Amino acid sequence: MTAQLVDRVRRSFSRSFSSYHETANQQAGIADRLIQDLHDSGAPQHFSSALELGCGTGHLTQLLRAEFELGALTLNDLAPEAQQTAEAFNAGFICGDAVEIEWPRHPDLIASSSMIQWLPDPVKLLHRAVSALAPGGWLAVSGFGDGQYRELVRIGSSSGAPGLCSARELAAAVQNDLEVVKIEESVQQARFPSARHVLDYLRKTGVNGRTQKNWTKSRLTQFIDDYTQTYKDQAGLPLTYHAVWIIARKLN
Numbered sequence: 001m002t003a004q005l006v007d008r009v010r011r012s013f014s015r016s017f018s019s020y021h022e023t024a025n026q027q028a029g030i031a032d033r034l035i036q037d038l039h040d041s042g043a044p045q046h047f048s049s050a051l052e053l054g055c056g057t058g059h060l061t062q063l064l065r066a067e068f069e070l071g072a073l074t075l076n077d078l079a080p081e082a083q084q085t086a087e088a089f090n091a092g093f094i095c096g097d098a099v100e101i102e103w104p105r106h107p108d109l110i111a112s113s114s115m116i117q118w119l120p121d122p123v124k125l126l127h128r129a130v131s132a133l134a135p136g137g138w139l140a141v142s143g144f145g146d147g148q149y150r151e152l153v154r155i156g157s158s159s160g161a162p163g164l165c166s167a168r169e170l171a172a173a174v175q176n177d178l179e180v181v182k183i184e185e186s187v188q189q190a191r192f193p194s195a196r197h198v199l200d201y202l203r204k205t206g207v208n209g210r211t212q213k214n215w216t217k218s219r220l221t222q223f224i225d226d227y228t229q230t231y232k233d234q235a236g237l238p239l240t241y242h243a244v245w246i247i248a249r250k251l252n
C-alpha cells in the first residue's frame with residue numbers, strides 16, 4: 001500500500017482512538033455478527049493461536065476473548081494506541097501495516113473486522129491469510145461493499161475507502177484453498193439530525209482520513225448544503241452502511 005495512504009489512515013485512526021469505541025456502534029454490531037457466524041459455522045471452542053488484524057479499540061477482540069478459549073492471541077493495528085487494546089485483553093501486539101508486518105507462524109484463527117476496506121488490495125491480504133493459516137484453521141473477515149456511505153459518494157465526497165468489495169469477491173479470493181462456510185452482507189441506514197452530526201460522527205470514528213483533507217470553509221458549507229438538500233426528510237439525514245463478511249476454514 002502506498003506509504004502516503006498508510007500514513008493518512010494511521011493518523012486518522014490515532015486521532016480518533018479515544019472517541020472511536022463509544023461512537024462506532026455500527027462496527028460493534030458487525031463484529032458481533034461476525035463472531036455469531038463463526039460460532040454458528042461450527043468453529044471449535046478452542047484456538048491455540050489467534051491473530052486479529054486491525055484490532056482498533058477491541059470491539060472484535062472483546063468478543064473473541066469472551067466467546068472462545070484462545071491459547072495465544074496476537075493483535076495488530078496501524079495505530080500505536082491500539083497497544084492499549086492488547087494490554088486490556090492480555091494479548092501480544094504488532095504495530096504496523098497488516099500487509100507488511102511479520103505474522104505469527106500458522107495461526108489457527110485469523111480474524112479481522114471493519115479493516116480491510118482501508119487496503120488498496122484486500123484480496124492480497126486474504127491470499128496471505130490463506131497461506132498462513134494452520135491446517136484446520138479458520139478465517140473470519142469483514143469489510144465493506146460498494147454501498148458504503150453511498151450518500152457521501154453521490155454528493156461528490158472522496159470518502160470512499162480504497163478497498164470496498166463484495167462478499168462474493170472475498171469468497172472468491174479464498175475458495176480455491178479454503179471451504180467457504182458463510183458469505184454474508186447487510187445494508188443498514190443510520191440517521192443523523194444534521195450534516196454536521198454526520199461529519200462529527202465520521203471524525204470520531206476516524207473515517208475522515210480521505211474525506212475532509214484540505215477542506216476550505218466554503219467547501220464545508222457546500223458539503224453541508226448538498227447533503228441536507230439531497231437527503232433531509234422528517235427522520236433526519238441517512239448514512240448507509242454496507243457490511244460484507246465471510247467465514248471460511250482450511251481443510252486438514
Ligand SMILES: C[S@@+](CC[C@H](N)C(=O)[O-])C[C@H]1O[C@@H](n2cnc3c(N)ncnc32)[C@H](O)[C@@H]1O
Nearest residue numbers: 013054055056059077078097098113114115118
Ligand atoms: C474501522 S476500525 C475497526 C476497528 C475494530 N476492528 C472494530 O471492529 O471496531 C479500522 C482499524 O483498522 C486499522 N487499520 C487500517 N489500516 C490498517 C492496516 N493497513 N494494517 C493494520 N491496521 C489497519 C485502523 O488503525 C483502525 O484501528
